[in-house]
Amino acid sequence: MTWGAWGRKFSTKAAAELIQNCVALGLKSFDHADIYGGYTTEAEFGQAFKASGIAREDIIHISKCGIQMPCDARPLAVKHYDYSKDHILTSAENSLRHLQTDYLDVLLLHRPSPLIQVEEITAAFSQLKSSGKVKSFGVSNFTPTQIQYLQKEVDLDWNQIECSLSHNQPMFDGSLDFHLTQNIGSMAWSPLGNYFKEESPAKKRVQPLLQELCISYNASEDQLLLAWLLQHPAHIHPVLGTTRLERLSASVAAEKLTLSLTDWFRLLEAQWGHEVP
Numbered sequence: 001m002t003w004g005a006w007g008r009k010f011s012t013k014a015a016a017e018l019i020q021n022c023v024a025l026g027l028k029s030f031d032h033a034d035i036y037g038g039y040t041t042e043a044e045f046g047q048a049f050k051a052s053g054i055a056r057e058d059i060i061h062i063s064k065c066g067i068q069m070p071c072d073a074r075p076l077a078v079k080h081y082d083y084s085k086d087h088i089l090t091s092a093e094n095s096l097r098h099l100q101t102d103y104l105d106v107l108l109l110h111r112p113s114p115l116i117q118v119e120e121i122t123a124a125f126s127q128l129k130s131s132g133k134v135k136s137f138g139v140s141n142f143t144p145t146q147i148q149y150l151q152k153e154v155d156l157d158w159n160q161i162e163c164s165l166s167h168n169q170p171m172f173d174g175s176l177d178f179h180l181t182q183n184i185g186s187m188a189w190s191p192l193g194n195y196f197k198e199e200s201p202a203k204k205r206v207q208p209l210l211q212e213l214c215i216s217y218n219a220s221e222d223q224l225l226l227a228w229l230l231q232h233p234a235h236i237h238p239v240l241g242t243t244r245l246e247r248l249s250a251s252v253a254a255e256k257l258t259l260s261l262t263d264w265f266r267l268l269e270a271q272w273g274h275e276v277p
């Protein structure tokens with residue numbers, strides 16, 4: 001999301017090097033969306049990927065569609081969601097062309113729309129699947145009941161939701177349990193929550209504890225926040241937001257960290273500001 005206009009504005013060369021370094025670290029899945037960078041970042045990534053010399057089959061492209069956002073590329077009257085068959089097909093074709101690839105590994109519906117029509121989704125997904133243009137499908141930010149409505153007709157393999165220590169509701173509102181029972185993979189966006197993004201009363205409580213745990217686990221704050229998330233039995237796939245190689249490298253190492261049961265709950269208690277009931 002932040003490789004291009006919405007963040008670092010990498011040159012093709014810098015992005016190609018970062019792709020090479022990610023793959024060398026074992027980070028092979030790249031999370032895109034048509035709208036990132038005001039509909040510009042996928043094409044920049046496609047150019048950088050070509051320059052990286054990495055084989056297409058060695059990486060996974062995830063993309064998303066459905067948000068219609070007014071910007072230079074699209075002078076729309078209002079931001080809205082479009083899940084018509086035609087829009088999904090056009091958006092997927094655009095992503096393929098921009099990423100310079102024949103297929104997407106995963107296509108997600110970016111945000112739930114009250115006007116979503118299951119027949120339109122079914123028609124679009126079956127055409128993309130049978131043509132080999134998309135291997136698997138999912139949603140993002142959908143609730144269990146919104147997924148159930150689509151699941152009657154469509155196979156969904158993923159739901160990408162906001163989930164972290166600071167946004168831990170999916171661990172308690174049935175979202176992650178639902179994914180587990182339905183064999184839906186869980187991806188977490190903003191896996192570090194708002195810890196590095198804003199000051200808050202919760203952060204004031206979490207920070208001293210996290211800093212104490214950094215010493216006992218010989219780890220950094222971001223590694224411990226990821227380890228906390230990875231400990232959930234839903235086998236959450238964190239969608240890492242950083243574009244800094246040293247932080248990406250540290251994130252990979254977080255997979256080997258295991259918090260004690262009591263430290264896991266100490267962090268939850270610090271986040272909530274009270275003990276579990």
Ligand SMILES: NC(=O)c1ccc[n+]([C@@H]2O[C@H](COP(=O)([O-])OP(=O)(O)OC[C@H]3O[C@@H](n4cnc5c(N)ncnc54)[C@H](OP(=O)(O)O)[C@@H]3O)[C@@H](O)[C@H]2O)c1
Pocket residue numbers: 001002031032110140141160161188189190191192193196197220221222239240241242243244247
């Ligand atoms: N499906 C959706 O609706 C949706 C919504 C939002 C995002 N996403 C996806 O999720 C991805 C991740 O989102 P996110 O960027 O919010 O995730 P994140 O990984 O939780 O947050 C990354 C932020 O934390 C900072 N950070 C990381 N480690 C740090 C450290 N040790 N010290 C200080 N700052 C640190 C990063 O800064 P630096 O970049 O400077 O390292 C960055 O600003 C996005 O890129 C996008 O692909 C999806």
